[in-house]
Amino acid sequence: MTVTTSFLKQLPKVELHMHIEGSLEPELMFALAQRNNITLPYDSVDALKQAYNFSNLQSFLDLYYQGANVLQTEQDFFDLAMAYLKKCQQQHVQHVEIFFDPQTHTDRGIPFEVMFNGLHNAFEQGKHEFGISYELILCFLRHLSEDAALTTLEQAKPFKDRITGIGLDSSEVGHPPEKFKNAFAAAKAQGYRLVAHAGEEGPAQYIWDALNLLNVERIDHGVNCTQDPELMAHLVETKIPLTVCPNSNVRLKVFEKMEQHNLKALLERGLKVTLNSDDPAYFGGYMLENYLNVQNALDLTKEQWWQLTANAIDATFTSNARKVELYQQLDKVMAE
Ligand code: HPA
Numbered sequence: 001m002t003v004t005t006s007f008l009k010q011l012p013k014v015e016l017h018m019h020i021e022g023s024l025e026p027e028l029m030f031a032l033a034q035r036n037n038i039t040l041p042y043d044s045v046d047a048l049k050q051a052y053n054f055s056n057l058q059s060f061l062d063l064y065y066q067g068a069n070v071l072q073t074e075q076d077f078f079d080l081a082m083a084y085l086k087k088c089q090q091q092h093v094q095h096v097e098i099f100f101d102p103q104t105h106t107d108r109g110i111p112f113e114v115m116f117n118g119l120h121n122a123f124e125q126g127k128h129e130f131g132i133s134y135e136l137i138l139c140f141l142r143h144l145s146e147d148a149a150l151t152t153l154e155q156a157k158p159f160k161d162r163i164t165g166i167g168l169d170s171s172e173v174g175h176p177p178e179k180f181k182n183a184f185a186a187a188k189a190q191g192y193r194l195v196a197h198a199g200e201e202g203p204a205q206y207i208w209d210a211l212n213l214l215n216v217e218r219i220d221h222g223v224n225c226t227q228d229p230e231l232m233a234h235l236v237e238t239k240i241p242l243t244v245c246p247n248s249n250v251r252l253k254v255f256e257k258m259e260q261h262n263l264k265a266l267l268e269r270g271l272k273v274t275l276n277s278d279d280p281a282y283f284g285g286y287m288l289e290n291y292l293n294v295q296n297a298l299d300l301t302k303e304q305w306w307q308l309t310a311n312a313i314d315a316t317f318t319s320n321a322r323k324v325e326l327y328q329q330l331d332k333v334m335a336e
Pocket residue numbers: 019022057064169170171172197200248278279
């Protein structure tokens with residue numbers, strides 16, 4: 001069976017690796033800058049888009065943090081999340097697990113609750129209006145200290161019932177998982193589910209350390225696991241999910257071209273690979289654009305698309321009842 005664009009569009013999608021601040025489209029960035037009387041260091045949307053030519057993770061992060069400065073009010077955070085949810089609805093994304101970076105906002109004086117209430121209200125509305133289920137995952141910025149992470153964990157306490165998990169993002173190399181051992185132990189003691197970015201630019205050892213020192217249940221990115229055959233075998237055996245982001249990896253030069261991406265090889269080796277958009281406003285698109293680029297470059301089979309979707313459903317932090325619904329939607333599209 002050939003894989004058509006229409007099949008890829010129709011597939012029910014589950015997104016497990018998406019930074020809400022990375023869904024800030026240039027047009028919305030300019031609109032919010034105007035609304036909040038902020039001057040951006042770019043003359044136009046086009047000039048901003050020209051700057052999205054990254055050489056590595058850090059060159060992206062510099063612009064990503066700069067862009068986030070336009071987010072000031074609860075309404076701004078609501079509008080940001082609602083724009084993402086509308087994309088989800090168009091692309092048949094049915095369940096999302098969203099990263100947010102409180103420190104990016106609290107460090108510039110935006111109260112935790114302003115950010116959180118705006119995001120949470122939008123995802124609640126998305127659930128009721130579009131039927132998109134969601135979980136929220138608070139990420140610690142790894143270029144900051146463990147003490148700062150612990151402070152953020154404390155600030156999250158009043159909102160704990162609405163936050164499913166804790167993650168770790170930002171500049172990877174030089175900020176190993178070990179640095180956040182105590183913060184992750186504290187988060188686990190409070191009942192949070194745990195994930196971490198590892199093996200995006202960092203070595204395979206960071207993946208081992210995220211698993212063994214932080215006790216995470218999923219690895220975000222993880223593509224550098226191929227450096228260590230023992231780790232590969234371990235990931236196959238334990239079925240630890242990897243939330244792989246192909247467009248991101250190509251844009252940040254983790255792989256030179258999509259044709260060289262290891263997603264298909266990892267899938268065929270039996271790893272629990274999922275496919276995600278990471279920062280869709282910066283990396284050339286949302287879930288569907290990732291699906292189409294992967295299909296063009298790597299030519300997956302229909303069964304492999306089923307497997308990627310099933311892996312994502314299995315890897316979610318949602319209820320078993322919701323997983324059953326998502327599987328039903330998947331089976332329906334496979335049978336068409
Ligand atoms: O891909 C990423 N890696 C690390 N930190 C991030 N913050 C947003 N996106 C990313």
